[in-house]
Amino acid sequence: MPGMGWPEFALVVLAAGLLMMLLARAEVVAARRRGQAAAQLAALERKVDAIAEHLGVVVPDPHHPEVVLLLDQGQQVAAIRQYREETGADLLTAKNAVEEMARRL
Secondary structure, eight states: OTTOOHHHHHHHHHHHHHHHHHHHHHHHHHHHHHHHHHHHHHHHHHHHHHHHHHHTOOOOOOOOHHHHHHHHTTOHHHHHHHHHHHHOOOHHHHHHHHHHHHHHO
């Protein structure tokens, strides 16, 4: 670069490298926190489900008309995919929920 000597250029490159390392580390920390939060939420859901089951409480599922329509058409895989899109559930949770919906239909 014109007007910039070797020491200045090296300092700019070093600063850019350090910034990239800090940003990468921040993303790793954020991902770890998201994973921890997801694990905590899953644990809480399991506990609430266990308490509800122990007490005999039936928690009604929200109505998912598109999922029901797909089940009526015999498209269980598509129904699971739709359920995941609507709820953000993981694959196993969606599969179990859709299978339960199919049993009730």
